[in-house]
Amino acid sequence: MSENCEFTKVLEILGGKWKPSIMYQLFMNGTMRFSELQRALPEITKKMLTTQLRELEYHDIVNRKIYMQIPPKVEYSMTEHGSSLTPVLMAMNDWGKAHLEHLHSLHGERQPEQEVVSENVNNDIVEIEAK
Amino acid sequence: MSENCEFTKVLEILGGKWKPSIMYQLFMNGTMRFSELQRALPEITKKMLTTQLRELEYHDIVNRKIYMQIPPKVEYSMTEHGSSLTPVLMAMNDWGKAHLEHLHSLHGERQPEQEVVSENVNNDIVEIEAK
DNA sequence: CAGCATCCTTATTGATACTG
């Protein structure tokens, strides 16, 4: 049951190549039309933008407001429930910045040293059986 | 540059089918051997456990301590840097619980109602050109 | 304008067998 708390599920909900960027846009700009999102995220395709938005909508993170008119107009925005993600995103963002600096000091050049503890055991049985 | 802050990158680091579970185990149990993790996560294969651990290690989130002995013994634990993820995980966990309840009230049965705003425009041009 | 349908490519995950 609680093999890993809710943590895994949240990652699944937030995961997806473009979801973070979409949420970021909506947080910054409030309400945006489909085409505005496309302009803001030039590399995403229409298909992906649609599917990622639909998933976010399914989880009640973004709101989809359809204007019945020609030409069509659809506006997206964070729902109230989606806005409750703010502390999560803030925490991730803060950690991300610290992490980046930290990694630079580590991976600036090389791998982190392997920590090898040579106990060269005599308390443990060498039991590699031959075939 | 800052199209989406650090948010996307953090998701990439934390993303992976088993990483959350692994981190959770290490947070709860402190130090664990490879085989202990396997027992705790019965569905993960050795290959996946290895690769996910290696990725976490690369980002200095988990520590790998090798005992040079026969039979081999390797212990994993959260690094100090990895422990700094605690606020992030807590935030996600809290949100996850609230989210779960929230979703039950929504998706208990049906899709959320489409919010359709019928403005039936007259301020916008109907410009669907015929072929 | 805001999609959906189809087909295709790449990435992630998994099964299985072998090794120091």
Place this chain on the structure above:
DNA sequence: CAGTATCAATAAGGATGCTG
């Protein structure tokens, strides 16, 4: 015990064209 290597299956993402 703690892996690696190889191959197979699945899932995620992308290109392109069509539609109301």
